[in-house]
Amino acid sequence: MKIAQFEFNLFGVNTYIVWDETEKQAAIIDPGMQTDAEAMQLDEFINAHSLKVVHLINTHLHIDHTLGNDHMIKQYGLKTEAHHDDSVLGLARAEQARMFHLRIPQPSPLNIDKSLHQGDEIAIGAETLKVIEVPGHSQGSIALYSAKDKFVITGDALFNCSIGRTDLPGGNHIQLINAIRQQLLTLPDDTVVYPGHGPATTIGAEKYQNPYL
Numbered sequence: 001m002k003i004a005q006f007e008f009n010l011f012g013v014n015t016y017i018v019w020d021e022t023e024k025q026a027a028i029i030d031p032g033m034q035t036d037a038e039a040m041q042l043d044e045f046i047n048a049h050s051l052k053v054v055h056l057i058n059t060h061l062h063i064d065h066t067l068g069n070d071h072m073i074k075q076y077g078l079k080t081e082a083h084h085d086d087s088v089l090g091l092a093r094a095e096q097a098r099m100f101h102l103r104i105p106q107p108s109p110l111n112i113d114k115s116l117h118q119g120d121e122i123a124i125g126a127e128t129l130k131v132i133e134v135p136g137h138s139q140g141s142i143a144l145y146s147a148k149d150k151f152v153i154t155g156d157a158l159f160n161c162s163i164g165r166t167d168l169p170g171g172n173h174i175q176l177i178n179a180i181r182q183q184l185l186t187l188p189d190d191t192v193v194y195p196g197h198g199p200a201t202t203i204g205a206e207k208y209q210n211p212y213l
Contacts, residue, residue: 001127001149005194006042008032011064012197015042016153018146019051020125027055027124028078029144029153030196031068034104039071055122057129058082059155059196060138061089062168063096066110079113081122083133086140087112089170116142129153132183136176137164143184151192152203158184158193160201163212180213 006015013032019025026046033039046053056078058065072078082090089096090110097107116122120131122144132143134157141164144153156164158180166173184193189204206213 001124001146003149003151003194004045006032006038006045008038009034009064009067013064013067014194014196014198015068016194017042017045017051018124018127018129018153019049020127023125024049024051025125026051026053027057027122027129028053028068028072029057030059030065030155031056031072032065033068033071039068039075042068043075053078055124056080057116057122057144058086059143059153059157060141061086061093061110061112062138062156063093063100063102063107065155065196066090066093067104067107069110070108080110081114081116082112083117083140083142084112084115085135086138086170089138089140134158134176134179134183136166136172136174136179138168138170139172140170141179145187145191150188150190151194152184152187153194154184154196156196158206158210159195159197160193160199161206161210162198163210164196177213185213 016029093107129144
């Protein structure tokens with residue numbers, strides 16, 4: 001499976017495209033495009049690689065990770081896939097935008113069309129991503145794991161030498177620490193961690209160097 005990373009919006013959200021190189025099916029994870037130029041950058045990459053986007057996945061539904069959902073839904077006819085425990089965040093995108101003082105058109109409520117749960121396998125051509133529940137940053141936070149290609153996309157649960165903040169609605173520090181230890185640090189040490197913000201790391205590095213763990 002191939003993976004490409006983009007950094008979008010004023011929060012520096014990492015948006016990922018993962019795809020099956022043979023069948024050219026792709027998934028967009030956490031589309032953070034805030035401007036037309038950012039949306040065009042993603043579209044041009046999709047077109048240049050002749051990709052067919054078949055999944056729109058959110059690791060969680062905080063506003064910065066969903067700013068590009070509307071574009072993906074309109075442009076590619078996709079359905080939002082996320083954990084149902086974040087449904088309240090999707091419906092409250094306008095309130096989230098006001099909380100962060102975002103000067104953008106009022107975002108419409110975002111409904112979850114397909115709920116993802118622990119152990120679900122998402123087919124992308126002949127490849128798969130496995131859903132891992134990591135609540136604590138938000139109640140519906142998930143990670144997406146490829147055992148074959150040795151990477152995990154962790155959203156805002158686990159970062160390079162840090163973890164997600166837990167002072168936002170739905171956050172729980174103890175819950176997040178336990179989820180990371182039980183669900184992520186049990187993965188092989190050489191698993192590459194692709195976080196929702198900042199540079200990549202590995203499970204081994206975070207297990208032994210992350211000051212929060």
